[in-house]
Amino acid sequence: MPDTVLFAAEVTLNGLMAGVLYSLVALGFVLIFKASGIFNYAQGVMALFAALTLVGIMEGQVPFSHLINAIFGTNIHHFGWHVPAVLAIVLTVGLMVVFAWGVNHFLMRHLVNQEPIILFMATIGLAFFLEGVGDLMWGSDIKTLDIGLPQGINETIDRVTFDAFGYGLFIDNLDIVATIIAVILVVALVLFSQYTKQGRALRAVADDHQAALSVGISLNYIWVLVWSIAGFVALVAGIMWGAKSGVQFSLSLIALKALPVLMLGGFTSIPGAIIGGLIIGVGEKLFEFFIGPLVGGATENWFAYVLALLFLVFRPQGLFGEKIIERV
Amino acid sequence: MNAMAGNYTTEDGRKIGGVMMEMRNITLRFGGVEAIKDISFDILEGEIRAIIGPNGAGKSSMLNVISGFYHPQEGEVWFHGAKRPSMKPYQVAQQGIARTFQNIALFDGMSVLDNIMTGRLTHMKTGLLSQALWRGAAEREEVANREFVEKIIDFLEIQHIRKTPVGRLPYGLKKRVELARALAAEPKLLLLDEPMAGMNVEEKEDMSRYILDTNDEFGTTIALIEHDMGVVMDLSDRVVVMDYGRKIGDGTPDDVRNNQDVIDAYLGVSHD
Ligand SMILES: Nc1ncnc2c1ncn2[C@@H]1O[C@H](COP(=O)(O)OP(=O)(O)O)[C@@H](O)[C@H]1O
Numbered sequence: 001m002p003d004t005v006l007f008a009a010e011v012t013l014n015g016l017m018a019g020v021l022y023s024l025v026a027l028g029f030v031l032i033f034k035a036s037g038i039f040n041y042a043q044g045v046m047a048l049f050a051a052l053t054l055v056g057i058m059e060g061q062v063p064f065s066h067l068i069n070a071i072f073g074t075n076i077h078h079f080g081w082h083v084p085a086v087l088a089i090v091l092t093v094g095l096m097v098v099f100a101w102g103v104n105h106f107l108m109r110h111l112v113n114q115e116p117i118i119l120f121m122a123t124i125g126l127a128f129f130l131e132g133v134g135d136l137m138w139g140s141d142i143k144t145l146d147i148g149l150p151q152g153i154n155e156t157i158d159r160v161t162f163d164a165f166g167y168g169l170f171i172d173n174l175d176i177v178a179t180i181i182a183v184i185l186v187v188a189l190v191l192f193s194q195y196t197k198q199g200r201a202l203r204a205v206a207d208d209h210q211a212a213l214s215v216g217i218s219l220n221y222i223w224v225l226v227w228s229i230a231g232f233v234a235l236v237a238g239i240m241w242g243a244k245s246g247v248q249f250s251l252s253l254i255a256l257k258a259l260p261v262l263m264l265g266g267f268t269s270i271p272g273a274i275i276g277g278l279i280i281g282v283g284e285k286l287f288e289f290f291i292g293p294l295v296g297g298a299t300e301n302w303f304a305y306v307l308a309l310l311f312l313v314f315r316p317q318g319l320f321g322e323k324i325i326e327r328v
Numbered sequence: 329m330n331a332m333a334g335n336y337t338t339e340d341g342r343k344i345g346g347v348m349m350e351m352r353n354i355t356l357r358f359g360g361v362e363a364i365k366d367i368s369f370d371i372l373e374g375e376i377r378a379i380i381g382p383n384g385a386g387k388s389s390m391l392n393v394i395s396g397f398y399h400p401q402e403g404e405v406w407f408h409g410a411k412r413p414s415m416k417p418y419q420v421a422q423q424g425i426a427r428t429f430q431n432i433a434l435f436d437g438m439s440v441l442d443n444i445m446t447g448r449l450t451h452m453k454t455g456l457l458s459q460a461l462w463r464g465a466a467e468r469e470e471v472a473n474r475e476f477v478e479k480i481i482d483f484l485e486i487q488h489i490r491k492t493p494v495g496r497l498p499y500g501l502k503k504r505v506e507l508a509r510a511l512a513a514e515p516k517l518l519l520l521d522e523p524m525a526g527m528n529v530e531e532k533e534d535m536s537r538y539i540l541d542t543n544d545e546f547g548t549t550i551a552l553i554e555h556d557m558g559v560v561m562d563l564s565d566r567v568v569v570m571d572y573g574r575k576i577g578d579g580t581p582d583d584v585r586n587n588q589d590v591i592d593a594y595l596g597v598s599h600d
């Protein structure tokens with residue numbers, strides 16, 4: 001088999017796995033957008049905040065230690081214990097639920113019926129606020145996140161493909177685990193929305209607020225629920241990215257990659273978010289592989305946006321959105 | 329027998345009880361517009377109560393006050409003998425008051441069956457966590473609710489469209505699905521905002537029959553808004569007539585028919 005095909009196959013697989021992460025972040029956007037029509041700019045920062053919190057709890061960091069030390073002249077940083085990963089994840093999920101409640105109670109509840117642009121601005125404010133709080137709570141240094149996920153080259157795939165094609169494919173164990181977790185998460189979300197009372201209520205709210213109210217659904221409850229789920233999805237995305245590249249503030253920038261994903265997949269389609277993420281993941285890796293050398297590389301920075309622009313021009317409703325026909 | 333005082337049996341043998349809901353001196357304003365001006369009336373247990381009046385009279389606004397979508401600036405709402413505090417729509421729904429909308433509010437993306445199932449939400453008690461951890465109870469609850477919904481589907485004769493996405497249905501059927509969703513809640517009080525608007529004669533006859541059967545078979549109290557005088561006279565036990573936000577008539581269809589103010593309002597006699 002020619003080498004190029006094998007390389008391309010390897011690049012595609014790696015692209016798929018990078019795309020999983022884009023899909024997850026995009027999924028968080030879609031959930032909130034569907035339920036409340038809010039484009040949540042803070043989704044990326046939520047991933048960062050969740051990952052920071054997880055590390056902080058695991059390491060036994062004292063939250064707001066800089067602030068406390070500055071005020072009281074103390075010098076404390078750590079409680080001196082380590083919390084097991086599972087327990088730390090449960091606690092972080094709990095905090096994200098409290099965060100969801102807070103966002104609704106102190107912010108979104110007061111902005112019902114406002115223009116979408118106002119809601120969008122509110123989430124931009126929220127993003128900066130949360131970034132500041134994350135910084136203040138856990139410090140701004142880069143942290144390593146190790147919850148015991150396997151890392152490094154998958155030997156089996158390497159060996160099997162080497163025996164078969166004379167070239168061992170490099171697939172990272174972490175990517176494989178991340179993909180499996182993402183698949184489980186998406187399946188769980190689908191089951192939740194199809195087969196539980198709350199899931200049905202959530203779909204109802206996403207479809208028509210007025211009708212949802214008339215059948216006895218509390219919009220506030222659903223909004224807290226959906227922000228909690230988005231927080232949970234953000235935590236999963238944060239864990240994966242953090243395990244790969246360390247927990248640092250650039251994590252919030254991956255949220256921007258979700259934008260082209262959403263333009264591809266449509267802002268209201270869950271399958272769209274997933275497929276869109278995978279297409280961008282694979283697309284940017286393959287483009288870099290084949291075209292990158294011809295144009296001097298670094299195409300990964302812009303490829304996704306150019307693709308999204310092309311979509312905007314030729315299929316503005318996205319892959320799965322319905323065609324918008326102007327009523328005249 | 330006195331239809332205004334309640335506790336009587338109708339000519340066709342239905343039992344009408346005491347006061348279920350009472351609106352006391354309701355005034356509702358939108359900025360400068362007074363949509364409802366100091367209106368009082370009551371709804372008796374088991375009756376079909378109509379609210380009629382020309383366009384813009386404030387009928388929908390009144391229904392929205394009852395269902396908690398609008399909150400009047402003045403006046404009180406009494407339900408089952410107790411003054412009701414200001415409530416959100418979902419709280420009103422949980423008290424057993426279901427409704428339909430003048431401009432149909434359905435979940436277009438969901439199937440007919442799923443739409444009607446949402447009507448059962450107030451009857452589902454299983455919590456989020458227990459549903460995740462113990463599917464048994466949740467599944468039993470789901471099955472029981474499904475059975476009830478199937479009964480409603482049979483009752484309204486919409487078996488053939490059970491799986492159809494609601495968005496694809498013609499107007500008349502949408503109205504029927506919306507009624508089905510409201511009935512699925514087993515309401516004590518059912519509010520219908522122009523259930524027959526935009527229908528052809530045959531569809532109107534069907535809808536009238538469903539409304540009468542609902543009242544007769546389930547004993548549901550019904551308050552409905554209707555434009556068509558003829559339909560109202562056939563269906564309702566008592567009628568409130570509104571015009572420009574005021575109540576200009578209240579009584580049996582016969583009383584109302586012979587009321588000079590009502591005749592004027594409907595014939596468009598000038599108001600000054
Ligand atoms: N949400 C609202 N905002 C402003 N004005 C309203 C609103 N709802 C109703 N109105 C006004 O209240 C009056 C009564 O309307 P409505 O209750 O819909 O009448 P009807 O149902 O009898 O046709 C109208 O003048 C209408 O414009």
Ligand SMILES: [Mg+2]
Nearest residue numbers: 387388389430
């Ligand atoms: Mg109306």
